[in-house]
Amino acid sequence: MALSPPLYEGKAKILYPTADPDVLLAHFKDDATAFNAQKRGTIREKGEINCTLSSHLFQKLGEAGIPTHFLAQVAPQQMHVRRVTIIPLEVVVRNRAAGSLCRQTGLPLGLPLEPPLVEFYLKDDALGDPLLTPDRLQLLNLASPSHIAQMQALALQVNQWLSDFFKDCGILLVDFKLEFGLNRDDQMVVADEISPDTCRLWLKDETDPQKRILDKDRFRQDLGQVEEAYRQVLTRVLGQAAAG
Amino acid sequence: MALSPPLYEGKAKILYPTADPDVLLAHFKDDATAFNAQKRGTIREKGEINCTLSSHLFQKLGEAGIPTHFLAQVAPQQMHVRRVTIIPLEVVVRNRAAGSLCRQTGLPLGLPLEPPLVEFYLKDDALGDPLLTPDRLQLLNLASPSHIAQMQALALQVNQWLSDFFKDCGILLVDFKLEFGLNRDDQMVVADEISPDTCRLWLKDETDPQKRILDKDRFRQDLGQVEEAYRQVLTRVLGQAAAG
Numbered sequence: 031m032a033l034s035p036p037l038y039e040g041k042a043k044i045l046y047p048t049a050d051p052d053v054l055l056a057h058f059k060d061d062a063t064a065f066n067a068q069k070r071g072t073i074r075e076k077g078e079i080n081c082t083l084s085s086h087l088f089q090k091l092g093e094a095g096i097p098t099h100f101l102a103q104v105a106p107q108q109m110h111v112r113r114v115t116i117i118p119l120e121v122v123v124r125n126r127a128a129g130s131l132c133r134q135t136g137l138p139l140g141l142p143l144e145p146p147l148v149e150f151y152l153k154d155d156a157l158g159d160p161l162l163t164p165d166r167l168q169l170l171n172l173a174s175p176s177h178i179a180q181m182q183a184l185a186l187q188v189n190q191w192l193s194d195f196f197k198d199c200g201i202l203l204v205d206f207k208l209e210f211g212l213n214r215d216d217q218m219v220v221a222d223e224i225s226p227d228t229c230r231l232w233l234k235d236e237t238d239p240q241k242r243i244l245d246k247d248r249f250r251q252d253l254g255q256v257e258e259a260y261r262q263v264l265t266r267v268l269g270q271a272a273a274g
Numbered sequence: 275m276a277l278s279p280p281l282y283e284g285k286a287k288i289l290y291p292t293a294d295p296d297v298l299l300a301h302f303k304d305d306a307t308a309f310n311a312q313k314r315g316t317i318r319e320k321g322e323i324n325c326t327l328s329s330h331l332f333q334k335l336g337e338a339g340i341p342t343h344f345l346a347q348v349a350p351q352q353m354h355v356r357r358v359t360i361i362p363l364e365v366v367v368r369n370r371a372a373g374s375l376c377r378q379t380g381l382p383l384g385l386p387l388e389p390p391l392v393e394f395y396l397k398d399d400a401l402g403d404p405l406l407t408p409d410r411l412q413l414l415n416l417a418s419p420s421h422i423a424q425m426q427a428l429a430l431q432v433n434q435w436l437s438d439f440f441k442d443c444g445i446l447l448v449d450f451k452l453e454f455g456l457n458r459d460d461q462m463v464v465a466d467e468i469s470p471d472t473c474r475l476w477l478k479d480e481t482d483p484q485k486r487i488l489d490k491d492r493f494r495q496d497l498g499q500v501e502e503a504y505r506q507v508l509t510r511v512l513g514q515a516a517a518g
Contacts, residue, residue, distance in 0.1 A: 134404040135396060135414060147409050152379065160378040163407045165391050170379060 058107045064250040077107040079260045080225035087224045098220040114211025120151040123189040124205040180218045199266040204230035226260045302351045308494040321351040323504045324469035331468045342464040358455025364395040367433040368449040424462045425454050443510040448474035470504050
C-alpha cells in the first residue's frame with residue numbers, strides 16, 4: 031500500500047492519513063528511546079509486538095465498555111485508529127512504586143500503593159515531561175476540569191481491567207502511562223498504545239528484581255533479553271485473550 | 275562568646291546549642307549556594323543582612339499573630355531561636371510565576387497567580403528538593419494531614435502579611451519559601467529565615483526584568499550588584515519597619 035506523507039512522527043509511531051478523513055494509520059516502529067530520548071536503540075520486532083499487543087488490549091477494553099481510538103489491526107506493525115485531538119498530558123497510574131516516583135521521593139521500589147496513584151505529566155519533550163500538581167494542571171489549562179475528571183476516572187477503569195487481565199497472565203501491572211484524545215463527537219477516548227513501552231510489567235512468580243522485569247526497563251537499565259521479554263508478554267496476553 | 279560545637283550546619287546557617295536547652299543560636303553565613311549547591315560563592319555581608327532582615331520580619335509576623343521560632347537578634351549575624359523539630363518540607367508560596375515553575379511548565383515569567391499557589395517540596399538535597407503532589411506528600415507521611423493543613427494556612431497568612439508589607443516598601447513579593455517546625459508544645463511555627471535568599475523580590479516601579487531583581491536570582495543568574503540588592507531590601511524594610 032502506498033502511504034501518504036506522515037501527519038506526525040513520534041518516538042515510537044508514525045501516523046498517516048487514510049482515504050477516510052476520520053481514520054488514521056498508526057505504524058509502530060522498532061525504535062526504542064528512554065530518558066526523554068537521551069538513550070536510543072532498536073528492539074527487534076518491537077513494532078509488531080507492540081502493535082499486536084495494543085490491538086488486543088484496546089479490543090478487550092472496548093468490549094469492557096472503555097472507549098479507545100482503536101479500530102483494527104491492518105498489518106503486523108499497523109493499526110487503524112480513529113482520528114482524535116490528543117490532549118498533551120500523560121496520565122500515569124501506579125499500583126506499585128517504581129521509576130521516577132522512587133528516584134524523586136526515595137519511596138522503596140515495589141511499595142504497594144493503595145489506592146492506586148494517578149499522576150498527570152505534561153507531554154512536552156523539551157520540558158522533560160514534568161510531573162504536574164493538580165494546581166499546575168489547572169493553571170496550564172490544557173484540559174477542562176471536567177475532561178481531567180474523565181481522564182482520571184477512565185485511567186482508573188483501565189487500571190482495574192488491565193490489572194485483572196495481566197494477573198490472569200501471571201503478570202503484575204506495576205504502573206502504566208495513558209494518553210487520551212477527544213474524537214470528533216468530543217468523546218474522551220484512550221489513545222496512543224498499551225505495551226511494554228508504556229507499562230511496567232513484572233512476572234508475578236519471580237522475586238529476582240531484575241529477572242522479573244518484562245518491560246522497557248530492560249532496555250533502560252541494559253538488562254539484556256529485551257526482545258524475549260516483550261515476546262513473552264505478547265505470548266501470555268495472546269494465550270489469555272484466547273482463553274478468556 | 276565561646277560557642278559549643280554546632281548542632282547542625284546547613285548551606286546558609288549554623289545552629290549552636292545555648293545554656294537553655296530550649297534555645298538555639300542561629301549564625302547566618304555569608305556563603306551563597308544555588309541550584310542545589312552546584313553553584314557556590316560568597317555574598318559580602320549577606321549573613322548580617324539576612325539575620326537582621328529575618329529578625330525584623332519574624333518580629334513583625336509575631337506581632338501579627340503568626341507564630342515563629344524567633345526570639346531575639348543577639349549579634350549582627352546571630353539570632354536566638356526556639357528549638358523546634360523541623361519538618362523536612364519546603365513550602366513555597368507563589369504570587370507570580372518564576373523560577374522552577376516557569377522552567378518546568380513553560381508558564382511565562384511574571385504571570386500573576388490568583389489565588390496564590392502553595393507548593394510543597396521535599397527538603398532533601400540528595401534528591402534535589404523535588405516538587406510533591408498532594409498524593410506524594412501524603413505517601414511520604416512526613417507530616418500529618420492536620421499539620422500539612424496548618425502549614426498551608428500559615429503560609430497563606432505569611433504571604434498576605436508579607437506581600438502587604440513589601441508592597442509598602444515598593445517591592446513585589448513574587449514568591450518565597452518557608453520551613454516549619456514543631457516546638458516542644460507541638461505548636462507549628464515558622465522557622466528558618468525570610469530573606470532575599472528565600473524570597474523573590476522585584477522592585478515594584480522597575481520594569482526592566484533584570485534591574486528589578488533584588489534577590490538571590492542576581493547570584494543565580496550572575497547579574498552583578500548582589501550585595502547592593504540585598505542591602506537595598508534591608509534599607510527599605512528597616513525604613514518601613516520604623517515608619518509602620
